[in-house]
Amino acid sequence: MSASPTPAPYIEPWLRGTYSELPAAARAVLHALDLALDDLTHSTAGLTGAELHSQPLGLTSVAFHLRHIARSADRLLSYAEGKQLSAEQLASLKSEQSGEESLAELLAEVEASFSSAAERVRILAAADLNIARSVGRKQFPTSIGGALIHVADHTQRHAGQVVTTAKLLKALRS
Numbered sequence: 001m002s003a004s005p006t007p008a009p010y011i012e013p014w015l016r017g018t019y020s021e022l023p024a025a026a027r028a029v030l031h032a033l034d035l036a037l038d039d040l041t042h043s044t045a046g047l048t049g050a051e052l053h054s055q056p057l058g059l060t061s062v063a064f065h066l067r068h069i070a071r072s073a074d075r076l077l078s079y080a081e082g083k084q085l086s087a088e089q090l091a092s093l094k095s096e097q098s099g100e101e102s103l104a105e106l107l108a109e110v111e112a113s114f115s116s117a118a119e120r121v122r123i124l125a126a127a128d129l130n131i132a133r134s135v136g137r138k139q140f141p142t143s144i145g146g147a148l149i150h151v152a153d154h155t156q157r158h159a160g161q162v163v164t165t166a167k168l169l170k171a172l173r174s
Contacts, residue, residue: 070109
């Protein structure tokens, strides 16, 4: 009987040497998105459709967080680009609370969103991050850099909620 190979140790995205051609702030945003995708994929593996859409102990569903992660990155990058939200983005925002997508569909939406975000972050990386931008109908002040950093922060916040809720769902099985 041969021994199983030892799995390679997990190396966090920021230690992988990726995106070295980008300035530090843009690189950090992309590393945060990579880490979130790793965490989301790993933590949701094996969840059933019912678990994905359930609200254990009144918590927000994993499905909502996955939808929100994908769609909020798009909205925040629009603000970083100096745009206001389109009618399509506003409709997408309103639809985040409901849906019956499968885990594969939701993770595909996150992956597509992050792929688009990476292209947009690469373009914004060349800009002066202190250029003023505004957010929302009330035009709250921020900057290109502030919006970019919030993409990373907001994504990580919701990824953490997915990880925690998925752990709870798996624990409730037993």
